[in-house]
């Protein structure tokens with residue numbers, strides 16, 4: 471199952487269920503349903519011309535639309551509008567970001583069980599497709615442990631006749647790099663009778679097996695987020711495909727589905743990551759259209775012919791593995807600070823866990839400030855949105871040459887050249 475994140479047509483790699491990114495109910499309910507003859511999709515577009523949801527026929531049978539809501543009537547109206555074109559409706563009750571909680575949505579709902587319950591009841595009674603919700607672990611409070619409070623809430627939610635609950639095994643204040651609390655999953659999941667979907671630190675199908683084996687997890691399904699963003703072919707039972715191939719395929723499929731330049735570039739940057747191939751990342755950041763991105767890929771394909779693709783892939787994987795957080799997969803691990811009852815932590819630590827499309831657009835257009843800038847840069851360049859970028863317009867071949875040098879430098883000995 472693929473978690474809610476920007477992506478296109480990823481059922482291809484056999485995720486059983488794919489979630490749309492969260493869409494705010496008021497936005498969606500103002501949309502008009504339009505059949506897009508050219509692309510063969512169903513589009514939901516609002517007055518301002520904003521495309522709020524696009525359903526591709528390939529997603530049918532698998533697609534859950536996730537809503538952000540704090541108002542039962544709005545949630546129901548939005549759900550009714552799309553119910554005939556999707557396969558499930560999910561309510562996001564886990565988002566810790568300010569834009570969500572300040573509107574009483576996302577993880578704010580975890581502390582408003584009456585409201586949360588009434589939104590779910592309104593959804594269940596308005597549509598005939600399954601309704602689900604996605605939550606996080608609750609903080610310990612009023613003398614009750616986190617596990618007790620989480621179970622209490624889930625038992626309440628179960629009574630609304632929702633079909634399943636996805637449990638992101640982190641607290642609201644926790645950052646993605648902190649290990650997910652797999653150790654509590656089983657105790658919580660067995661306290662309800664509806665399926666509970668495990669989310670948090672699933673990077674490969676092996677993690678999924680490990681959770682099942684080491685924690686005796688009563689788990690019916692697993693939700694992959696960053697693991698799928700990293701390599702969306704993670705769902706392939708035969709093992710994931712090489713990164714570079716998946717990125718090329720993503721570019722092809724997303725263009726075919728009419729995705730816009732901003733989201734394509736954003737997702738590609740996420741897929742490439744920060745830890746490997748910095749020059750390629752810089753080049754990608756500077757592309758200003760889908761055509762330019764395609765040209766860069768074609769150019770890079772040629773270069774990866776000089777250094778064999780297997781070497782590129784192996785080095786890339788090694789570099790990424792260095793930065794990947796370690797999953798909390800040791801059944802005997804007792805990490806008090808991160809334990810299930812750690813709760814009550816300082817909410818000010820809350821991380822920006824993921825980005826709104828606007829932020830994503832901005833991020834995709836400005837410098838990769840989180841990646842190491844090219845120290846050889848001598849001039850500053852201005853990006854599309856006017857932000858100053860510490861990147862020189864170094865000719866592509868130069869950067870690509872340094873990319874190759876980087877690859878050679880990090881090449882595992884076993885691979886040779």
Ligand SMILES: Cc1cc2nc3c(=O)[nH]c(=O)nc-3n(C[C@H](O)[C@H](O)[C@H](O)COP(=O)(O)O)c2cc1C
Pocket residue numbers: 473474475476490491492536562564565604638646650669670671672673693694695696697699823824825
């Ligand atoms: C780029 C990105 C976008 C996300 N968007 C959403 C979202 O729209 N709704 C949601 O419930 N969670 C969203 N999440 C959170 C994930 O669904 C997931 O709960 C979290 O990343 C933990 O899973 P992981 O450890 O496997 O990454 C997003 C995460 C990422 C990385």
